[in-house]
Amino acid sequence: MNSATVKHVSECFIKPKYEVQEAKQPYYLAPMDLAMLNFHYIQKGLLFIKPSHINDQEFSADKLLQSLKESLSLTLVHFYPLAGKLATRISKNRHECLVFVDCKKGPGAKFIYATLDMTISDILSPVDVPPVVQSLFDHDRAINHDGHKRPLLSIQVTELKDGVFIGCSMNHVVVDGTSYWHFWKIWSEIHRANGKQLLVSRLPNHKRWFPDGYGPVIPLPFTHPKEFVSRYEVGKLRERIFHFSPESIAKLKAKANEESNTNNISSFQSLSALVWRSTVRANCLPEDQITNCRFAANNRQRLDPPLPPEYVGNCVTALITTTTAGELLGHNLGWAASLLHQSVVNHSDKTVHKFIIGWLQSPFVYQPGKMFEPYSVMMGSSPRFDMYGNEFGLGKAVAVRSGYANKYVGKVTAYPGYEGGGSVDLEICLPPKSMSALESDEEFMSAATIQYYGY
Template sequence: MASHPAVRHISRCSINPDYFSEESKQTFHLTPWDISMLSAHYIQKGLLFPKPPPATNDNGPSITIIDHLKDSLSRTLFHFLPLAGQLVTHKHEDPPSYSISISLDCKNTPGVEFIHAVADVTTSDILSPIDVPPIVQSFFPLDKAVNHDGHTLPLLAVQVTEILDGIFIACSLNHVVGDGVSYWNFFNSWAEICRTVQGKQDHISRPPILRRWFLDGHGPIINLPFSHHDEFIDRYQPPVVLRERFFHFSPQSVRMLKAKVNAECNTSTISSFQALSALVWRCVTRARRHLPNDRKTSFRFTIDNRSRLSPPLSSHYFGHCVQAGNASATIGELLNHGIGWAALLLHEAVKGHTDSKVRKWLEVWMKSPFIYQLEDFFDPCNVRMGGSCRFDMYGCDFGWGMAEAVRSGSGNKFDGKVFSYPGRQGGSVELEVCLLPESMSVLESDPEFMDAVSPSQIGD
């Protein structure tokens, strides 16, 4: 995607950990969860902050802010060393083998790319339009890069864009290196160090656990059944133009939705997330007119494996550690039953994601390794939910207060992709919905869906 003409790059540099022994060289091996993401896009998330207060020195606030962000990023990378490395493929002829790992060598490390940019737009220009404006995509580096590109591109790139009344901090993180939990742990740790008085020891609240977890008897080196990356990399791009829009759900709306589905099912165990997901699944499916009732539709959502394993992994585990949960029905079944019926399907899918299921997936993968392809996710009957309302996005305080909003880049988006985020108000939820224009128009006229959307925030 071409850069928006209103965004101008001022400078570009590489940031490395503030301390790393010149003699040191480290290898971080990859798990099946990591490797399976090689053909997907980077994670692209960013936060929009109000304009930081003016600095008191003679260098000017712009220079002070940017330099301080660079310095604190370097100090943060000391804790997150894999982000400064690069992917390396290891091939051997006798016996034949093909494996991929993260290599960190301070003498040759690419470091983290840091871009300083400016844009003559305001916060209102970004947040007021009903649809996400195209300029937002230009706030994110490494657009359309797939994770395997981490062999030649940085594993993490940061772009700080100063706008007229604010500042947007965006990160593009290689999805092989980490998942959403890892991403927001890094982002929060950077913010924590940034707001710490310089010179104090850089303790962080959630130090990452960098050692990768492997199934007993497997790893740390996984031999893949490939001889060249062309065998598993597909740079698929959706052949359609999508509309992308945020919908806001107040704490009261979320509570009412949860109460409704639990009452329909005569239970109290269905969660807010499952209730909201059921609403999205039904309403998006209904908005896709002309789909036959006998076609199968699926709702796929991300499940964090850390807490599912026995014993569980720490929430500080740094890596890709998620799998997809899945609920399916025919379109006729989904639309002819109530929302509680759909929510119960999702509840059972979450309940069934146990330690044994996680381990079975890993055992099957080890026998027949595969790489997810973006084209496989694109199905006109399915909905896929990413992100999480539990991520501490609005806790990322760089010393300027709470962010105004979260936004995402173009990575991993297709018709039917939905991202969930916590709202600024505790207990509220924001959903970023990506749909074909005609389907979005129908969704915007769906009474069941729009009645749940917070009226005061429609179009904000």
């Protein structure tokens, strides 16, 4: 593979097509949003084959860029907070600050056009995800607090020799994964309508959720960023994508349920149990080492009454399942999967409220550099997100890729497999030595298969 670099050709800012009344007011953030100020932006992107024609016209990068800008401008009418910027009001007397989105003073969304003298095969063929993929995104290493000065949304369209990559960096204080892919869906729908009258499906819901008696103004107990802002860098990691076919997933689920003498364990719980066990084995942990498996759990449907799926904002908490390396490897797959299943069962409206009320009584901002020890696994994103349903006149994407953001030892990002049908791709981050051990792990590799791409 050649060592070409991404070259930025042009950039501009895209404002909402027209202003909505709600954008004239401060957009207050909920507890689960504010706690995310130190995490990185969300960075995910879709890789498409460059077509010879679009809408019976010869492919033109200029025409594609123009249509993407126009549809983005309309999309921002519905997702107007993303065109704003973070702002902070400080009250020194009370030693607190209020962080919110100022929708009136934002620059709009940044839009970058770049080129890369590589092919789709150069990106997808290597065993490990090549480092150049990180350059397909703006806001490299930016944390959400940087949204005071940086745009809350940045789109980078990179033209390859035979492909087009659309990379989207979005501030994680304003959205979680569910809202992030909801934005993609609406943008794709508007783009495909090509200026025709469109009744957008599932309009975003910006009504902020707070427990009864709280909100909408939630101050943080700080008067200066240095009191809570922190950045983190990770050491050398290998990043590899493993594919699990529908047949492989079904076998794992059947095995986990049989070994647990139940039929309640889900496909994803079974797959997560496999990853947890295999990663702990690959890291060669001592038997008494505490290890966790974390899930990013969507709370929208767990609340009573539930929030709509279209709720925009962070509505996730981490479900943490804990045991020792010796216990985890001393039992079978079903035992590990049943532990994870029980954590999911126990996560209810009551537990979500307890966490949020506790946070409101003593607000804090997560410190990612201290949260993720190298003995555990964090299962992020979801194979349920309809990533491949987003098309921009380029046909179905051939792959999903992510940037540098929010990666560390044991971070696992789940994507739907290209062929659908319940297939799953897992992007796993491990130190080189541990990744080599995982690649030699019999239990893990007997379930993983060669990834299938649509090109």
